[in-house]
Amino acid sequence: MTEDVLVVHGGTPLQGQIRVRGAKNLVSKAMVAALLGESPSRLFDVPRIRDVEVVSGLLELHGVKVSAGAEDGELVMDPTNVESASTDEINVHAGSSRIPILLCGPLLHRLGHAFIPDLGGCHIGPRPIDFHIGALREFGAVVDKTPEGMHLSAPNGLHGAKLELPYPSVGATEQVLLTAVRAEGVTELRNAAIEPEIIDLICILQKMGAIIKVHTDRVIEIHGVPRLYGYEHKPIPDRIEAASWAAAALATRGEIEVLGARQQDMMTFLNVYRSIGGELKITDDRVARAGVSGSEGGIKFWHPGGELKAVALETDVHPGFMTDWQQPLVVALTQARGISIMHETVYEQRLGYTEALNSMGATIQVYRDCLGGTPCRFGRRNFMHSAVIAGPSKLHAADLRIPDLRAGFAHLIAALAAEGTSRVYGVNLIKRGYEDFEAKLAALGAHVERL
Numbered sequence: 399m400t401e402d403v404l405v406v407h408g409g410t411p412l413q414g415q416i417r418v419r420g421a422k423n424l425v426s427k428a429m430v431a432a433l434l435g436e437s438p439s440r441l442f443d444v445p446r447i448r449d450v451e452v453v454s455g456l457l458e459l460h461g462v463k464v465s466a467g468a469e470d471g472e473l474v475m476d477p478t479n480v481e482s483a484s485t486d487e488i489n490v491h492a493g494s495s496r497i498p499i500l501l502c503g504p505l506l507h508r509l510g511h512a513f514i515p516d517l518g519g520c521h522i523g524p525r526p527i528d529f530h531i532g533a534l535r536e537f538g539a540v541v542d543k544t545p546e547g548m549h550l551s552a553p554n555g556l557h558g559a560k561l562e563l564p565y566p567s568v569g570a571t572e573q574v575l576l577t578a579v580r581a582e583g584v585t586e587l588r589n590a591a592i593e594p595e596i597i598d599l600i601c602i603l604q605k606m607g608a609i610i611k612v613h614t615d616r617v618i619e620i621h622g623v624p625r626l627y628g629y630e631h632k633p634i635p636d637r638i639e640a641a642s643w644a645a646a647a648l649a650t651r652g653e654i655e656v657l658g659a660r661q662q663d664m665m666t667f668l669n670v671y672r673s674i675g676g677e678l679k680i681t682d683d684r685v686a687r688a689g690v691s692g693s694e695g696g697i698k699f700w701h702p703g704g705e706l707k708a709v710a711l712e713t714d715v716h717p718g719f720m721t722d723w724q725q726p727l728v729v730a731l732t733q734a735r736g737i738s739i740m741h742e743t744v745y746e747q748r749l750g751y752t753e754a755l756n757s758m759g760a761t762i763q764v765y766r767d768c769l770g771g772t773p774c775r776f777g778r779r780n781f782m783h784s785a786v787i788a789g790p791s792k793l794h795a796a797d798l799r800i801p802d803l804r805a806g807f808a809h810l811i812a813a814l815a816a817e818g819t820s821r822v823y824g825v826n827l828i829k830r831g832y833e834d835f836e837a838k839l840a841a842l843g844a845h846v847e848r849l
Contacts, residue, residue, distance in 0.1 A: 404825040404836070406813035407845035408795060411652035411701075414842040417694070418640050418658045419445040419471060420633030422831045424595040426497055427572050428602050428633060429453045432475040433462065433504035434580060435606055437628040441473045445636070445833035448826075453497050460505065475628075480508045496569070499530050503577025506539060506552045514548040529570045533561055537577050537585075558583030558622055565775060566591040566616060566715045575599060578620035579608040585620040592616060593716040594663045598634045605629040637663040638722045639832055642807050644699040645726035648676045649733060649815040653700035654842060661697065666719050670727070671699070674734060675706040708736030708789065712772040713744050725751055725808035729815065731787045732760040738787040741770035746781035751805035758796045758816055761788040793817070800824035803831050810835075814844055821849065 420443040430453065432439040444450060450473075454464045461481035467474045498514055505512035514527070531541055534550060536559040542549045558581050563570055571591040578585035590596070592612070600610050600618075606629050609621035640659035647654040648671070661668065661680050671678060679698045708731070713721040721744035731738040732755060742748050752762040762785055768774045769784035776783065795818030800806035806828045813820035828835055839846050 402824055402826045403849040404810075404822045405847045405849050406795075406810070406820045406822055408793075408814050408816040408818060408820060410650070410814070410843060410845060412646055412650045412654055412814065412839075412842040412844060413652050415655040415657060416643060416838040416841055417696075418636045418643075418656055419443045419833060421595055421598075421636040422447060422449055422638070423568070423593075423636075424598050424633045425450060426453045427500065427576075427595070427599050428631065429457060429473070429475060430497065430500050430504060430576060431599065431602055431606070432628070433457065433460070433477050433480065433501065433508060434576070434603075434626045435477055435628040436625055437478070438474055438476040439606075439628040440467060440630045441475070442467075442469060442630075442632040443471045443635075444473045444633075445471070447833050448830040449497075456497060456501065460501070477508075480505075482509055482511070499527055500569070500572055500576055502530075502534055502539070502550055503537070503556070503573065506534075506550060506556055506577070507580045510552055512550045514550070515546065529563065529567065530573045533559070533570065533574055534577065536561060537581050556581040558585040558620070560586045562588040563590060565589070568593055568596060571596055571618070572599060575603060575610070575618070575620065578622060579603050579606075579610070580624070580626060581620075581622040583622055585622070587618045587620070588616065590616045590618045591715060594634055594637065602629050602631050605631060634663060635660050636831075637667070638720070638804070640664060640697065641667050641720075641723045642726045642804075642811075642832070643838075644671060644676070644678070644697070645730045646811045646814065647699040648674070648701050648706065648730040649811050651701040651703075652842070653698065655696055655698040657694045657696035659697040660695075664697070666717055667723055668697075670709065670711060670719060673707065673709050674730065675702070675704070676700070676730075677702045705790070706730065706734035708734045708738040708787075710739040710770065712741040712770040714772050715744070718772070721745055721748065722804050724748070725804045726811055728752070728762070728785065728787060729755065729808050729811045731789065732762070732793065732812075733790045733815070734787075735790055736788075738789070739769050740785045740787065741768060741772065741774070742783045742785075743768075743770075743772050743774040746776045746779070746783050748805075749782055749785050750801060751808055752785055754796070754798050754809055755793075755812055758793045758812055760791045760793065760812075762786070795820040797821045798823065800827050803827060807832060807835075814839075
C-alpha cells in the first residue's frame, strides 16, 4: 500500500531530543493483569502503539471498559463486568499479537474458561506455546484442541504447582505469574526470567494484593490469594526504544537525547555502547526534578567523531545483552573498523535482516556455527544465527521491505545513515512498538516523507 511507504533521504546526522514512554513489553502485560482485579486499574505513560490497541480490543471483547484517563498517556481499565467473547471475535486479533495466550490464566479465574486462537507476532523464529499449555495443565486447566484453536476450562479451579522452565522465557514466566497469583496454594517457578519488565509486572501484581517472593537463582515463589484489586502504576521506560535511538545516533554520526531512558535498565547496553566508541551522558531523574538540569531525566547519546571500534557480542537473557538490541546496533557496527561478531542465542531466525544491509553496501556474513561461548538454544540445528560484520562500510540507498518490528527499525536506521534516497516498505509495522516514530524523526532533523 502506498501509505505504508516511507521515503528516506539519508546522510544527515540525527540531532535533537525525543522521549520514550512505558515499555512495550510491560504495558501490554500490565493491561492483561487488570483482568485479575475486582476494581478499576490506572496505567500511566502508556505509548500510542499498535500493541496497546490490540490488547485494548481483546479486553473490550471480554467486557473490560477501556478508556483514556485525565492525563496524557493514562489508561483506565474497569474489569467489573468481565464476560465471554466469541471465538470469531477473538480470531479477528489472532494474527496481530501473541497476547491472547496470556489472557488464559486471568480468564480461567474470572470466567472458568478461555480460548487461544492461532497466535501472531513477528516472524523471528518459532516461539512454541508448549510450556504455556503444560503449565496451565499443571495448574489444573483442561485443554481441548479444535480446528479454530484451543479451548480451556478449569472445572476444579486452579491450584499452585511446582514448575521449572527449560529456558528462562519471558512469556512463560509471565504466564505463570498471571495464573499463579489467584491459584489456590503456593507456586514455585524455577529458572524464571528476571528481566526488568518481569520485575515491574511483579510490582504491579503486588500492588493488586499478590504475594510474590523473588529468590536468588531465578526462583520465584507465588502465594495464591482469593482476590485482587485494581492498581495505579507508571511502567518502566522502554529500554528497547531507547537503545534503538542510541544506535541511530551512532550510525548517523549524530546526537540524540532520549528523555525517560533509565540507566539501571540499560547498563549492559551502555557498556557496549562505550566499548564501540559511542559517548553518553546520564541525567538522573531526581536531579532533573530538583531543577538542576531543567528537564526530565534521560540519557544523551552521541558519536564523538573518529572511528568506531569492532566488538564481539552475544545476546542473552537478562542481565545479558538483550536480543532486541542487536538489530539496530548491528547497523552501527557496519561503521566500525575491524571485524565485529554478533552471536544470537535467543531467536534462531533473527539475522535475516542482514541481507538488506548487504544490499546497501555492508559486509555481513552469517553462519550456522555458535561464534561465542554463551549457551545457545539452537546450536547445531542448522540455523544461521551468528553474524560477522566487517567495517567500516559506506552505505548507499536502496529499496527495503520490513520483515519484523526490530529489524524494521534497523532498516530505517540504515536508510538514514546511507547516502541517497531509500524507500522503506511496510513501515506501519514499526508502529507496533515505536510511538510516533515519524514525528520523532522530524524532531531529530531527518528528511523523510510518506510516498
